[in-house]
Amino acid sequence: xxxxxxxxxxxxxxxxxxxxxxxxxxxxxxxxxxxxxxxxxxxxxxxxxxxxxxxxxxxxxxxxxxxxxxxxxxxxxxxxxxxxxxxxxxxxxxxxxxxxxxxxxxxxxxxxxxxxxxxxxxxxxxxxxxxxxxxxxx
Amino acid sequence: xxxxxxxxxxxxxxxxxxxxxxxxxxxxxxxxxxxxxxxxxxxxxxxxxxxxxxxxxxxxxxxxxxxxxxxxxxxxxxxxxxxxxxxxxxxxxxxxxxxxxxxxxxxxxxxxxxxxxxxxxxxxxxxxxxxxxxxxxxxxxxxxxxxxxxxxxxxxxxxxxxxxxxxxxxxxxxxxxxxxxxxxxxxx
Numbered sequence: 652x653x654x655x656x657x658x659x660x661x662x663x664x665x666x667x668x669x670x671x672x673x674x675x676x677x678x679x680x681x682x683x684x685x686x687x688x689x690x691x692x693x694x695x696x697x698x699x700x701x702x703x704x705x706x707x708x709x710x711x712x713x714x715x716x717x718x719x720x721x722x723x724x725x726x727x728x729x730x731x732x733x734x735x736x737x738x739x740x741x742x743x744x745x746x747x748x749x750x751x752x753x754x755x756x757x758x759x760x761x762x763x764x765x766x767x768x769x770x771x772x773x774x775x776x777x778x779x780x781x782x783x784x785x786x787x788x789x
Numbered sequence: 790x791x792x793x794x795x796x797x798x799x800x801x802x803x804x805x806x807x808x809x810x811x812x813x814x815x816x817x818x819x820x821x822x823x824x825x826x827x828x829x830x831x832x833x834x835x836x837x838x839x840x841x842x843x844x845x846x847x848x849x850x851x852x853x854x855x856x857x858x859x860x861x862x863x864x865x866x867x868x869x870x871x872x873x874x875x876x877x878x879x880x881x882x883x884x885x886x887x888x889x890x891x892x893x894x895x896x897x898x899x900x901x902x903x904x905x906x907x908x909x910x911x912x913x914x915x916x917x918x919x920x921x922x923x924x925x926x927x928x929x930x931x932x933x934x935x936x937x938x939x940x941x942x943x944x945x946x947x948x949x950x951x952x953x954x955x956x957x958x959x960x961x962x963x964x965x966x967x968x969x970x971x972x973x974x975x976x977x
Contacts, residue, residue: 659951660958667962672931674903674968675911677827677834680820688819692842696849 807853814852814865815845821932822869828927829873830880831912840876844869866934867942870924877920907968914964918957921945925953926961 660668680688822844827837848865855864915923921943928939929950936954940947 664958664962667968668930668958670968671911671961671965674907675828675832675915675931676903677824677832677837678903680823685819688823688838688842689815691838692815692845695842695846 807849810861811845811849811852814848814861818862818865822865825866825927825932826869826873828915828931829870829924830877831916832908836876836880840872841869844872847872863938863941867944870928870942874920874924910965910968914961917964918960919953921949922953922957922960925950926957929954930958 819841822841823837826840826844827834830836830840844865847868851864855861857864915926918926924943925939928934928942929936934942936947936950940950943950945953
């Protein structure tokens, strides 16, 4: 118990709390136990969760579907008189409506899955599937 | 020392830095993380190690984007406390299905000077406290976090944590009155 908190307790309470803390503690880790803990942790780090494969794959399929739906809508290839397909390019160099939709979807997706350090600082651990999505895009 | 250097997770820039920081995190917090989880989980050693590992894994995944070293400990322990509570809830649900008592005993044969019977009584008494009181008591009075740190870890106001501490102490003193004359135990 830290000294600041002890100040709020009378001596009897301090002694009681200290006794509880002393008696209610696991035995210290032995070197062997520590090594076993580290080995297991290292093993779990290498083992990839199935979600880390499935979720990015699903995200890729969803993105591909989005692109597929958006492209024919306004930026699909058009036939030139010579029969050679050509891309529609807007005169201003701005992304076309379809491209803008794809970019907006991508921005939304990445912004919602890649929290910055400040967000993480709040301590919110993302669910594994979201972490997998964010790692896929980083 | 944990050997994460051999792991080829991703070779993107910063991966080595992340592994170094992770190694340091595990080295400096392994023991305390297991102990805190053990206390939050009613003295279940295996579950405590599982929860500590889950917390380290989550920390590893978020570490690449976490730059505020000064708050790294707080961030990690916040993950750990959440993992412990998730585990506790999961165990309570499992106990309901299997008609077991949620107050599971502490390690059947704990090594060390602490009396296992006393440990079980303390675990049971803590287990009967509301979750907020239990967490506050363990964090502040057993693990030595300040009220402010505990408030951050629990996502509560400092005043709420103080109130939890007051009530928890009152309840534990009433329930464990006969333990006031205890001596010995593990020094933590």
